Amino acid sequence: MNLPRTAALLLLIAFLAWAPVSACTIFAVTPGASEEGTMYLGHTNDGVGMDWRHIDDIRLTYIPAADHEAGAKRPVFFDPNSGSDAAGGKDGKASEWVLGYIDQVPHTYAYYTSSYGMMNEHQLLSAECTDYAKVELDAEEGKRIFYSSELSNVALGRCRTAREAIELVGDLIDTYGYYGTGETLIFADPEEAWVIEMCSSPTGTGGLWVAQKIPDGEVFVAGNEFRIRTVEEGDPDTLYTRDLFGIAEDYGLWSPSEGAFDWLEATSYGEYSHPYYSIMRVWSIQNRLAPSLNLSPYVTGSYTNALPFTIVPDEKVNRTTALSLFRDHYEGTEFDLTEGVAAGPFGNPYRCLGPADAHTDFQNESFIQVRAGANPRPVSAIFCSYSYIVEARSDLPDPVGGVLWFGPAVAYETVYTPMYAGAESISHSYRIGNRTEYDPDAAYWTFDFVSNWAMLRYDAMITDIQARQSAIEAESIGQVEEIDARATDLIAGGDEDAARRLLTNFTVARADGVIEEWQDLSAMLVVKYSNRLITDPETEAVDEPGYPAWWYQMAEYQYGPRLYDLQDLRATAGLNYTGEMVWVPKNATFEEILDLI
Incomplete structure (x- = not known):
């Protein structure tokens, strides 16, 4: 036909x-x-x-x-x-x-x-x-x-x-x-x-x-x-x-x-x-x-x-x-x-x-739909349920050479945790959870909470997140290198069962440890960034950083409330936010104040 x-x-x-x-x-x-x-x-x-x-x-x-x-x-x-x-x-x-x-x-x-x-x-x-x-x-x-x-x-x-x-x-x-x-x-x-x-x-x-x-x-x-x-x-x-x-x-x-x-x-x-x-x-x-x-x-x-x-x-x-x-x-x-x-x-x-x-088809043989309001699609998407990197290494026996680096929730703020091909169990936290019920012990919710909390003050919190993220993953890489050698020696010596026990114990324990560390980070971020403030948990110093100058300008903060003459101020065209604070006489006219600000 x-x-x-x-x-x-x-x-x-x-x-x-x-x-x-x-x-x-x-x-x-x-x-x-x-x-x-x-x-x-x-x-x-x-x-x-x-x-x-x-x-x-x-x-x-x-x-x-x-x-x-x-x-x-x-x-x-x-x-x-x-x-x-x-x-x-x-x-x-x-x-x-x-x-x-x-x-x-x-x-x-x-x-x-x-x-x-x-x-x-x-x-x-x-x-x-x-x-x-x-x-x-x-x-x-x-x-x-x-x-x-x-x-x-x-x-x-x-x-x-x-x-x-x-x-x-x-x-x-x-x-x-x-x-x-x-x-x-x-x-x-x-x-x-x-x-x-x-x-x-x-x-x-x-x-x-x-x-x-x-x-x-x-x-x-x-x-x-x-x-x-x-x-x-x-x-x-x-x-x-x-x-x-x-x-x-x-x-x-x-x-x-x-x-x-x-x-x-x-x-x-x-x-x-x-x-x-x-x-x-x-x-x-x-x-x-x-x-x-x-x-x-x-x-x-x-x-x-x-x-x-x-x-x-x-x-x-x-x-x-x-x-x-x-x-x-x-x-x-x-x-x-x-x-x-x-x-x-x-x-x-x-x-x-x-x-x-929406993931509906926007084009066909003859037409393309132009969608106002479509957002750019990043590699790290907010709706990510998990991501992973897996590796295979020809110079190591199969149980050791294969490693799954698994990261729950959003890729940018997750921590990739190593799990060996030869392991025979995984951490309980990674086996549980659903999206309709918050469970702080579930790996997904442990990481998804941090991603969502970070959106309150992303530019500041991502610095804390990346520092802890890098430290944990660097530690995992070091531990994997050590476990590689130990498990390979056991297999070379004819004791693959012992090697699998070692790989399983490490896989479970390391994942449990990562969850514990990320829950500690969550608690720190809640304290440090609560109430639109930045509080140093160690010194107890409180910072009120406000907003960046460009945001004040776009949000029209230049129009008050910094004067009692708000109507005149809002009617003034071309006024820009400068971030400067000036002293003016209480009896100054509006025109005199404008010259100063």
């Missing part, structure tokens, strides 16, 4: 169930691009609501390794975030929470997961971001049962290498079908990293997907837009779904007459929500790592080729840099969210979300 492009797209509208979705930023730093030869992956989980486990996505879960009887089946769970992450707006179309079953394997590996799989015991890493696709079909039992969340979980439970994970995910999509939004997954092991991008198929069965290997020595970044472009037959570093080109041609998504197959153009309109929603985040991380490229943040549209698929960093990325990549509000650029009237007097980078920020 050959349908004109427009007709095919109109047909697809009947299938779409578009609603707000999660909006994440991800990166991969290959071993050749890192200072220590480490593979780094990062993910911000910027969503709201229940995930595939039917629990709040602010919790971290450890799935232990398991053996399974012959003939056992694995359930595949429906993910309500596959089409909506609006608070209170969950409305899954599946008639059952379990969409179907696949054959279980004799043994599955241990791994960390939440909304998506993160790392397994064999140093297989994963990261995810949601993308806009032209074809986004609902789940249907027996026809379309997989979304990216369960694909990442199945892969981490069954695979040891990135290539194995890509091949398995592609086969599952082809065999069991894919539903929901477009998605990007990165899979990486200590040696190589791959990107796989996917969406529903207009045929109604299977799905469309393309995978591309990330060249060693380079860095990949994505943020809610497909990043794979030209797909060519015979490329050993590219894999794709069965009959990709034929399906695209039959349903009017692409024609050979258009030239090389462009995955982004064929399957997506690009960004969603508003212009630069995705592209600016990619630009920011690429620009910070490779300023020598002089990449411009300005583009002509969603299909731009101005930002390369990968970049070579100017300097090798170390662990400290990797942990900092999500801490970005575009500081130091012309898009700096800590500056300007929208940031208020104290440089608050976080904006109140409004209708113009």
